[in-house]
Amino acid sequence: MTFDPKAATRTPPKKVVFKVKRYNPETGKTWWDEYEIETYRGMTVLDALLKIKEELDHTIVLRYSCRMGVCGSCGMIINGMPRLACQTQIAEVATESNPVVTVEPLKNHPVVRDLLTDFTAFFEKHRSVKPYTIRKNIEERETGDMEYLMTPEEHEMLYEYTLCISCGLCYSACPVAASDKRFLGPQALAYVWRYVADPRDEAWRERLEEVDKDEGPWSCHYAASCSAVCPKMVDPAAAIQRLRSALVKYRMGMYKKRVAKKATRPEGQVKPKKPLPPEAQTLPGVDLEALEREPPVVPVEQLLA
């Protein structure tokens, strides 16, 4: 998503009308509510919604946590575009001539209530692509004291994809996910490419085989809306195209990938064991091994009573 770096320095319209889409799961009814609030410079859409919740209507339900574009939980559709509420300045979306901001829950994610969406299916897809580095030699990885070698250029090729905060905006913007529940979606597919491209990952063949299916990159039609809304510049649309062209090459026996080896320590050099810092030392008299053998029983019920 392109951000306007000066938006926070502009003064938004003094009064802004918020149109919020509501949903009641008990009755299954959907409706719009309108609230007028006074704004201030630097006010975000999340600030405004919290102000509405505090002063005008306590029943609005939404999810947020970090308030600084890190946790990825405040995604919603603001003036027709999936955005993070905490990263959207009111000055960016409301103008003096049209001081109205519409807020809806993210599309393609089931709505639990009002602006709160259920990410269970989204995270299931994320989990299904095994979003972690896989090495064949587990022992080498577990007992490793040296890093896997990677060039800065190789790092640059995948760094962008590591910035994903799983906010689900890309999935909400995707017109394919809008009609196909099974489609893995931009987020999960960008993760597949992130690990296929990562020289430290050895399971690229398995990943390519696994993703070579209808609900994989073949369903993408390059509307690129995912990249246009991503708040972290992850560029999932490009990742999917790279994955697809890698698949074409792989099926033709032309895809090659360098797998990183572990750095070797020069002969005779032993990694010095660093002493634990004082704050990490156990208290005198505490026997960690004994505690592990016999965990203490915490009388939770007694404490609660």
Next chain:
Amino acid sequence: MAEKDGKVKVLENRPGWIASINPWVLKIINNPERTAFVLHRITGLLMALIIMAHIYVTGTPARVGWEAWAEEISKAHGITPVTLYFFFFAGIAWYHGLNGIRLLLTEFFGVCIGKPEKPKPPYEAPSLKACQRKLLYLVFLLWGVLWALTGYIVFFK
């Protein structure tokens, strides 16, 4: 849309196939690729319909004879239903074909989608400023020019 899930109803909230043919389901800024996608879908659907009509129409000589067919075709000058049909078919086919070439390049060969880069303001994804965008504008431009040219040939030549 709402379905029973225990005691409460969860709203599915998926726009469905309408998102593929309605560019205003969302108002995404800096995303002409979506307009291209919607046009590609619509022209694809129309082509499928037209091809069926085309198969029926090209079977006409077998039904009415070559003379009658040739006579009817020779009347196709100026603005007539037949020339209008050709004109619209050409517009649809030009767009679908030109955009199809762009998609082949980007989707199967992964070219023109830029190189991954470190994020910096204003945080525009590399693929959105890569040469595929220029290709897209070229597709729109060529589409207009070729369609106008086809109109000239069909209606005035």
